[in-house]
């Protein structure tokens with residue numbers, strides 16, 4: 001695939017095995033095979049809405065890597081910058097099932113994975129800058145120090161080129177050496193972004209502030225340089241979201257959901273809604289409503305991506 005891209009993202013995709021039944025993972029007898037990865041979830045969601053999306057990564061030269069590549073290509077994603085590395089493995093994630101709407105147990109097999117070996121020298125600057133927008137998350141930044149550097153570099157390159165950058169902190173404390181390092185690293189990256197999408201609990205941990213207004217203020221006015229994030233959207237789970245830009249602020253209600261099957265991937269669905277709408281020039285409130293609507297769909301399915309709508313589904317729903 002060639003031509004200009006709407007959105008690029010760098011990140012690790014994992015093969016995911018989701019337990020068939022609730023209970024401790026070690027008791028699970030059967031699993032459903034899915035893809036996982038915060039950045040690829042967003043890439044899939046945006047591609048389903050008709051955006052031209054590029055994903056850069058490394059995969060092991062193994063069956064999991066071939067499975068993931070075929071899935072991403074099947075979604076119409078430009079994978080021309082996904083490298084197959086014969087010396088490393090593709091990452092694997094197990095996910096348990098819960099019945100009470102809480103976050104499910106997750107077990108990673110990703111340390112030293114092919115994607116975690118990505119280097120700044122892997123960044124193809126002209127390909128990156130052929131896109132209008134970069135989406136990034138704190139997961140990729142957490143998997144190795146070199147991936148953190150890739151994240152910092154790509155965000156800086158896009159900002160310098162006058163492109164927009166979104167950032168979802170997506171905190172994964174188990175992937176960081178300490179909570180302090182996680183907060184420092186994530187905040188450094190957040191201040192490089194134009195649009196920042198923390199969850200309310202993430203925002204509290206990262207900023208030490210409590211209310212959505214104060215957390216948004218920390219990012220919009222507390223940064224080390226002028227031209228920090230112009231937009232902060234704080235996800236409030238079932239209660240919707242708070243948004244704040246230079247001209248506008250407000251709350252958007254959540255969409256009622258009968259049964260929460262699995263919360264993982266809701267934030268990625270939310271990002272898909274906000275990014276796709278803002279890139280289409282829709283009003284901010286409408287973009288946040290679309291994010292909340294897609295996030296609510298994402299919690300009603302087992303995997304991370306089955307809830308991500310196609311353009312037809314989005315339009316039929318009037319979103």
Ligand SMILES: O=C(O)C(=O)C[C@H](O)[C@H](O)CO
Nearest residue numbers: 036037038139172265268304
């Ligand atoms: O990378 C992780 O930590 C995951 O849990 C993979 C998920 O698909 C992703 O993070 C959801 O945002």
